[in-house]
Amino acid sequence: MQQPVRIYDVITANLASQPSAPALEYGDHRWTWTEVDDRIRRLAQALRDAGVEAGDRIATLDKNNAACLELTFAASLIGAVNAVVNFRLSSEEIRYVLDDSQAVLLFAGPDFVPIAAGLAAELPHLRRIVALGGEDDEYEAFLAGADPLTEVFAADDDTAFLQLYTSGTTGRPKGAMLTHRSVGSHTARVAPAYDMDARTVNLVAMPLFHVGGTCWALGSMYAGGRTIVVRDLVPDQLLALITGEQATHVFLVPAVIGMLTQVPGIGEAFASVKVLGYGGSPMPLPTAQAAVATFPSGLYSVYGMTEMSGTFCVLRPEDHRDADRPHLLGSAGRVIAGNEARVVDPATGHDVPVGQPGELLIRSEQIMSGYWRNPAATAATITDGWLHTGDIVRIDEEGYVYVVDRAKDMLISGGENVYPAEVERVLTEHPDIAEVAVVGAPHPTWGETPVAYVVPAPGREIDPDALITYARERLAHYKCPTSVVVLEALPRNAMAKILKQPLRDRAEQLVNQ
DSSP: OOOOSSTTHHHHHHHHHOTTSEEEEETTEEEEHHHHHHHHHHHHHHHHHTTOOTTOEEEEESSSOHHHHHHHHHHHHHTOEEEEOOTTSOHHHHHHHHHHHTOSEEEEOTTTHHHHHHHGGGOTTOOEEEEOSSTTOOHHHHHHTSOOOOSOOOOOTTOEEEEEEEOOTTSSOEEEEEEHHHHHHHHHHHHHHTTOOTTOEEEEOSOTTSHHHHHHHHHHHHHTOEEEEOSSOOHHHHHHHHHHHTOOEEEEOHHHHHHHTTSTTHHHHTTTOSEEEEOSSOOOHHHHHHHHHHOOSEEEEEEEEGGGTEEEEEEOHHHHTOTTOGGGGGSOEEEOTTOEEEEEOTTTOOBOOTTOOEEEEEEOTTSOSEETTOHHHHHHHEETTEEEEEEEEEEOTTOEEEEEEETTOOEEETTEEEOHHHHHHHHTTSTTEEEEEEEEEEETTTEEEEEEEEEEOTTOOOOHHHHHHHHHTTSOGGGSOSEEEEOSSOOBOTTOOBOOHHHHHHHHHHHHO
């Protein structure tokens, strides 16, 4: 297959070459390429019949469901965009994303219809909620009631069709607009990078609101393989699925891989797996060493981001098992062909010498077109065609990338990005708090965990447990502090800027007690 000009070429190329081959699976449902094409074209027409126009956003709010992929493809056929909502967010955060996206239709899973219905009155642009699965399933009837679409929207390379939200240092999620060019380029590059072909049996266990879910799925579909969408990542069920379906490709976060290395006989369960990818957070060295010793699979470390439509750097299996260069286990790998990398001094923007740390900039066709309705953030992130990753890295003489620090103070807990500014914004709304600073502390299972340092308002006292409960009512649980430390004052420099490094050092001691 050649690089897709439009993302739907992923479907039409396989429809032409292997119409009766298995394409997509979800639960008890199995569809061939012919059936997938028919379903998506009916869905596209149903969207158009419901008044969805080019440029409109629809939204999907559910755990992993093959319907989310169908909606993404269907939206692309009519020039619309599927905004996939992180189902782990609090209701307040979900309301913000739905409001920001201006979604006109919402497809909500059975666990989320009540939340969506409660928010509908606050979202005048939302015309309809379609129940997705469960006893009151409306999705199948919505799809089946339409004729297959015949008039496809004339999209260009820079037309967006997928919108995934990434939190930012402003404390509010930003919608990254992913286009035919960006996702098509990514798909064409990573499928061979992961050795995907028509024999691939790919398990999609990562959430589809992540590029590690949706764009991982698109890779195997592009290659003509069989793609299996896993609704919930339950270890016992996952292992049964791997052995029962003889899966060849699996992608997980390091925390899950660390848990699996403790399961007796896990290597035998992974005998069919050729590619075990991992990413979303750094792999602790002991976990990486245990994975190398445990799994017969080819290990692939993935470094990517939403704004890049997914992966742009891979550490391949031979690097994981290079006895002469064990330090490579601490690397994020090398930049995939077709992407250009620079390391610059954040203060001057000038390139730094090889091996010296600086901010990583990437130039690539994989880059998003920008943040939805946020030109200021777009301009700050993409300059002269270069994407500012916000990560401080060094690149050695052989091109291996080593992540040194995260310039934007982001921490990663269980594969999920947590931005302290977002948590701080919520906590400072509590009447008992005058100031707050959130930092990450090492965690043996989740990689990192948020710790909040708080200064009470005059005449107030702070109950740490009550503050954690307060946060959990307003934020996804993975973003909430697991520890709260009350201080008389936060450490500051001469310019009155809060010094977070002493707080990180103290948090590490706190967690290790």
